[in-house]
Amino acid sequence: MKFLKLDGLLANLTGYVEARISLVKIEVKEDIARTAAKAAVFGILGLAVALFVFFLSMAVAYKIGEHLGVYAGFGIVSLFYIITALVIWFSRDALSRKLEDQLIENIKHKKK
Numbered sequence: 521m522k523f524l525k526l527d528g529l530l531a532n533l534t535g536y537v538e539a540r541i542s543l544v545k546i547e548v549k550e551d552i553a554r555t556a557a558k559a560a561v562f563g564i565l566g567l568a569v570a571l572f573v574f575f576l577s578m579a580v581a582y583k584i585g586e587h588l589g590v591y592a593g594f595g596i597v598s599l600f601y602i603i604t605a606l607v608i609w610f611s612r613d614a615l616s617r618k619l620e621d622q623l624i625e626n627i628k629h630k631k632k
Contacts, residue, residue: 577601 540613577597585593 581593581597
């Protein structure tokens with residue numbers, strides 16, 4: 521009789537483990553789908569912002585070009601972008617740490 525109870529317990533435990541594994545697989549798939557959807561939205565948003573910045577830069581360059589010449593207008597806008605890139609480049613470690621800390625904080629809040 522004890523063997524029958526042990527077999528039943530083992531079968532229940534095996535069924536529980538299999539169900540738990542299936543649940544974890546489903547949760548992982550949902551997390552991947554959610555992350556992919558967010559990445560797609562951010563990609564589209566990034567593209568829209570990039571196009572906005574591009575066309576705004578063109579407009580500013582032409583407006584400056586009306587007063588200083590077309591080449592000067594585009595040169596000034598280009599200079600602005602290279603200075604911005606250099607500032608980001610030289611502060612990349614601090615920016616990276618700050619971004620990492622914010623991401624970790626966001627992950628901690630989502631798990632609660």
